[in-house]
Amino acid sequence: MSQQTRPAKSVEGYIIIVTGLHPETSEEQLEDLFADFGPVKNLHLNLDRRTGYVKGYALIEYAELEQAEEVVRQKSLMLLDRKLEVDFAFLEPPVRPRRTSLDSRSRSPSPRPSRQDRDITMEES
Numbered sequence: 001m002s003q004q005t006r007p008a009k010s011v012e013g014y015i016i017i018v019t020g021l022h023p024e025t026s027e028e029q030l031e032d033l034f035a036d037f038g039p040v041k042n043l044h045l046n047l048d049r050r051t052g053y054v055k056g057y058a059l060i061e062y063a064e065l066e067q068a069e070e071v072v073r074q075k076s077l078m079l080l081d082r083k084l085e086v087d088f089a090f091l092e093p094p095v096r097p098r099r100t101s102l103d104s105r106s107r108s109p110s111p112r113p114s115r116q117d118r119d120i121t122m123e124e125s
Contacts, residue, residue, distance in 0.1 A: 007065060008090040013041050014068035015061045017089040021045075022080035023053035033079055034060050038067030059089055 007014050018030070027045050034040050042061035045054055062068040068088065071077075077084040 005091040005094055007068065007088040008092045009065075010061065010090065013061045013063040014065050015042075015059055015089040016068050016071055016086055017057060017059055018077075019057045019085045020082050021054050021056050021058060021084065022082050023051075023056070025054045025058075025080060029079060030058055030060070033077070034071065037071045038062050038064060 018034075021030075025045070027043055030043060030045065031040055034043075039062075040060055041063050042059075044059040046057065047053065048055050060071075062071070072086050072088060074086060077086060
């Protein structure tokens with residue numbers, strides 16, 4: 001995570017994404033592993049419709065930022081003999097410094113069509 005970005009809060013908490021999951025991972029296994037860092041508020045494990053196996057990633061939500069940060073700091077999470085990668089699923093965009101009025105360039109207004117351009121007159125023959 002970069003210094004300029006910070007985790008974005010969802011409606012109920014902070015969502016992390018876990019990748020590198022074994023195709024036969026169960027929700028219970030994930031819940032057991034990640035409950036060690038705090039109560040899991042929500043867990044979403046995507047399954048492949050065709051095969052029924054896990055697609056390789058899960059979204060896990062914690063109520064508190066500190067709980068989610070502790071999980072993201074872990075470098076050696078293993079499940080079913082696979083090393084898991086963990087990061088925040090959503091980050092807030094970096095804060096941009098506001099431009100002062102001296103920095104901004106004046107823009108001329110767009111030319112407006114004149115009344116003659118809008119009115120079409122029909123000539124009589």
